[in-house]
Amino acid sequence: MSDLKTPHSLPLAEAMTIAAQVVTEVMQGRSLTEVLEELDAHERPIVQSLTFDALRKWVRSHELIALLIPKAPPPEVDHLLSVAIALFLQENTDGKGYAAHTIVDQAVRACDLYDQTMYAKGLVNAVLRKVSLTVAPPKGEKSYPPDPIPMFFPPWWRASLKKNYPQSWRAMLIAQAQRAPMILRVNQRQYTRSQYQELLEAEGISASPIAALAEIPLHSALLLKNPVPVSALPGFYSGSVSVQDAGAQLAAVLLNPQPGERILDACAAPGGKTAHLLELADCEIIALELDQSRLGKIGGNLDRLQLHSDVVKIIRGDASKASWWDGKLFDKILLDAPCSASGIVSRHPDIPFLRREADIRNLQEKQRGILTQAWKMLKPGGLLLYVTCSLFPEEGEVQAIWFALNQSDALRLNAPGQILPTETNDGFYYALFQKMSHEPTH
Ligand SMILES: C[S@@+](CC[C@H](N)C(=O)[O-])C[C@H]1O[C@@H](n2cnc3c(N)ncnc32)[C@H](O)[C@@H]1O
Structure with missing residues (x-):
């Protein structure tokens, strides 16, 4: 058989081999984003798609593996099988994808590339043949x-x-196991949402505003009917548009930056929300980030969007400390805190494998440290927006209540609170506080 090329010209067997190795690294505790970033550009799209599907279908694929192999196979074989079985499950759910015999052939070929034993090759072949009958049975069979x-x-x-969302937890987790849609943020310095929608349509790319957000002033999100490579988006490289979830796009809109305001983006990398603030107003921004390796991404993003100007200062520093601060108070603070990321697992399906229960308590402490310090840097009358992409109340509503109780000059303003994930948006938490000018007298 000749090599079967994927749409990105990497033979499928090779892509499956790399994907299985990526899954192994995730199971050893590495972040999927980090591992994918190490791949060559031509490998990344297909390997990403295969690993995302393998992780999203993990429970189903492992039920099948357990059913068909009495003794658990070694991790390398297990991970190759999960990549291959996810392809069957995909094919079965959306009617697209590779033919069953192609998946089996390419997985067996991947065993060679992966340097597997004859035993593993035979096992992969036998299991996948059975899976093909189980998942996509001949007509009439169950x-x-x-x-x-x-x-x-x-x-x-x-x-x-389950405890916190007794009615909706199941629907939320099912929604998070779907492929996340591609959502754009139009750079309003260059186009309005409807102008850019027309540009997309002229290129044959179908997009629509997101119904729940369409009426929110300044919101410029467009949902693509089908994902496309960013290179196909008109003006992507000259900054007309960015890829960003709709929920994340609320941050800058809620903070509503005004020209000349001094704003702290306290946890800024990779700079998606910094850029959005600057797209909305000529404000003065301090973009603070603790992680040196992520710091460079902020400048890169701003450059592409043609927003880099002398009014943005990118600083490496710890938002829970004041050592980096020049002592000048801020009009507004965006605190997009480090969190469990439990609301964005449809875009990061490795997260449920990497998080430990104890992380939530540690993250809660970190968030409290940053909130407490940031509040001291805010002008009286100023606004602080607390954001996480978490579904756990310990990082959301519990924090907002704790903060309001502990800061006597904090007035809680109207904000969405917990946003639950659906098939079209990620899960986020938003709380908005204003610093009162005078402490209450009672
Ligand atoms: C949710 S991400 C921010 C995403 C970013 N706002 C965006 O929209 O592109 C949180 C960031 O906070 C950074 N971080 C964690 N602890 C921090 C601290 N103590 N001070 C400043 N940044 C911190 C992390 O490295 C991470 O880049």
Whole structure:
């Protein structure tokens, strides 16, 4: 058989081999984003798609593996099987994808590339042949019953969501196991949302405003009917548009920056929200970031969007300390805090594998340290927007209540609070506080 090329000209067997190795690294505790960034550009799109699907379908693929192999296979074989089985499950759910015999052939070929033993090759062949009959059975035969939540979530994670969202937890987790849609943020310095929508349509790219957000002033999100490579987006390289989830686009809109205001973006990398603030107004921004390796991404983003100006200062520093601060108070503070990222797992399906229950308590402490310090840097009358992409109340509503109780000059203003994930948006938490000019007398 000749090499079957993927749409990105990497043979499927090779892409499966790399994807299985990437899954192995994630299972050893590395971040998927970090591992994918190490791949060559021509490998990344297909390997990303294969690994995302493997992680999203983890529970279902492992039910099948357990059913078909009495003794658990070694991790390398298990990970290759998960990549291949996810392709079957994909094919079965959306009617697209590779033919069953192609998946089997290419997975067996991947065993060679992966330097597997004859035993592993035989096992992969036998298991996948059986899976092809189980997942996509011949007409008239009963198919494998679908697990309502195909993705892996640790028991403590499921239990927390079940307790906090008894009505909606299941729907949320099912939505998070879907492929996330591609959502754009139009740079309003260059185009209005409807102008850019027309540009897309002229290129044959179908997009629509997001119904729930369309009426929010300044909101410029467009939902693409089908994802496209960013190189196909008109003006992407000259900064007309960015890729950003709709929920994340609320941050700059809620903070509503005004020309001349001095704004602290306290946890800024990779700079998506810094850029959005600057797209909305000529404000003066301090973009603070603790992680040196992420700092460079902020400047890169601003350069592409043609927003880099002398009014943005990118500083490496710890937002829970004042050592980096020049003592000048801020009009507004965006605190997009480090968090569990439990609301964005459809875009980061490795997160449920990497988080530990104890992380939530540690993150809560970090968030409190940053909130307390940031508040001291805010002008009386100024606004602080607290944001996380978490679903756990410990990082959301519990924090907002704790903060309001502990800061006697904090007035809680109207903001969305907990936004739950759906098939079109990620989960976020937003709380907005104003610093009162005088402490209350009672
Ligand atoms: C949720 S991400 C920010 C995303 C960013 N606002 C955007 O929209 O592109 C949180 C960031 O906070 C950084 N961070 C964590 N602890 C910090 C601290 N103590 N001070 C400043 N930044 C911190 C992390 O390295 C991470 O880049």
